[in-house]
Amino acid sequence: PSVAVIVVAAGSGTRLGRPEPKAFVPLGDGTLLSHAVRGVLGMREPVQLVVVVPAERVDQTRAELLASADASAELVVVVAGGELRQDSVAAGLAQLAPEIGVVLVHDAARALTPSLLFDEVAAAVRTRGHGVVPGLPVVDTVKRVADGRVVETVDRAELAAVQTPQGFPRGALERAYRLAGGEFTDDAALAAAAGVQVDVVPGDVRAFKITVPADLRRAEQLVAEAGA
Ligand code: C5P
Numbered sequence: 001p002s003v004a005v006i007v008v009a010a011g012s013g014t015r016l017g018r019p020e021p022k023a024f025v026p027l028g029d030g031t032l033l034s035h036a037v038r039g040v041l042g043m044r045e046p047v048q049l050v051v052v053v054p055a056e057r058v059d060q061t062r063a064e065l066l067a068s069a070d071a072s073a074e075l076v077v078v079v080a081g082g083e084l085r086q087d088s089v090a091a092g093l094a095q096l097a098p099e100i101g102v103v104l105v106h107d108a109a110r111a112l113t114p115s116l117l118f119d120e121v122a123a124a125v126r127t128r129g130h131g132v133v134p135g136l137p138v139v140d141t142v143k144r145v146a147d148g149r150v151v152e153t154v155d156r157a158e159l160a161a162v163q164t165p166q167g168f169p170r171g172a173l174e175r176a177y178r179l180a181g182g183e184f185t186d187d188a189a190l191a192a193a194a195g196v197q198v199d200v201v202p203g204d205v206r207a208f209k210i211t212v213p214a215d216l217r218r219a220e221q222l223v224a225e226a227g228a
Contacts, residue, residue: 001075003122004048004100005040005165006092009033009061009108010081012054015212021054023108025216028223032210035111035223037065042115045122048075048100050092055080086184090177096170102126103173104165105187112222113207118165124201125167131196132167133188134203135160160200162188163207172196 009032013022023033030038033051040049053061062078077095081088089105096103102125104118117134124132138159144151166187168176173187176194184190188198210219 001046001048001097002099003043003045003102003104004050004096004170005043005104005106005118006050006052006089007033007036007040007106007108008052008081008085008088008092009036010052010054010088011085011109013109013211016210016216017213021057022210023053024057027111027210027216027219028227032111032219033061033108034064034068036106036108036113037068039111039113039115040106040118043118043122044115045119046075048077048097050077050079050095052079052081052088052092084183086177086180086187086190089187093174093177101170102167103170104167105173106165107209109209109211110164110207111210112219113163113165114204117163117204117207120201121165121167124199125169128199129169131169131172131188131191131198132201133162133186133198134165134207135162135200136203136205137161161203162186162200163203163209168196 009023016022018025024031027035058078058080065076079091081091102122121132138156138161142154142156176191176196179194180190192198210216
């Protein structure tokens with residue numbers, strides 16, 4: 001394959017109020033992580049799949065992935081993550097096969113992201129040659145606030161709520177990670193800090209991030225509707 005997808009699933013996800021790490025919370029007939037993996041493996045092209053999980057879950061995750069029919073051993077790598085999301089992504093980057101030219105980074109918490117969105121991001125990275133992130137228009141009116149006071153209203157026409165998978169030419173993302181100082185909440189911010197151009201393509205409402213219990217209920221409902 002020429003594309004790798006790094007699925008980061010090593011966060012604790014305390015806002016979901018569950019004892020297990022968020023990616024391992026049950027959803028439908030699987031877990032958040034198994035749904036995210038299904039989305040990746042439904043892509044049009046074969047990919048290298050790198051799954052990043054808490055250290056104590058590596059062996060179990062590897063066994064479960066290989067037992068599922070759609071994942072073959074040579075294309076699946078499972079490794080332990082780090083303290084910050086970006087440490088987990090870095091751990092995944094270290095596992096890329098030599099032939100990989102395009103890297104997509106995806107949050108397991110965006111469990112119901114359709115395969116088509118992965119295909120579209122990969123295609124856009126290839127044709128444009130720089131970073132690509134899916135984004136949706138912001139529907140709320142957004143204020144900049146300091147000390148509890150509104151400083152200004154930000155023109156929402158200039159804003160996008162960005163999702164994952166976020167795609168990059170491999171070399172650009174690896175260089176950005178080598179240069180990265182500080183904390184970043186997504187790869188687009190880290191890449192932009194290193195001077196990488198990042199474009200926005202249309203996102204998908206189903207790529208929403210499961211963060212709080214209401215998000216999990218919405219996901220359960222979507223899974224139930226899809227199965228019916
Ligand atoms: O915490 P947040 O929802 O922003 O995490 C986004 C994604 O990054 C989740 O899928 C989570 O499992 C992953 N993550 C990780 N390693 C960390 C923190 C978060 O893989 N140290």
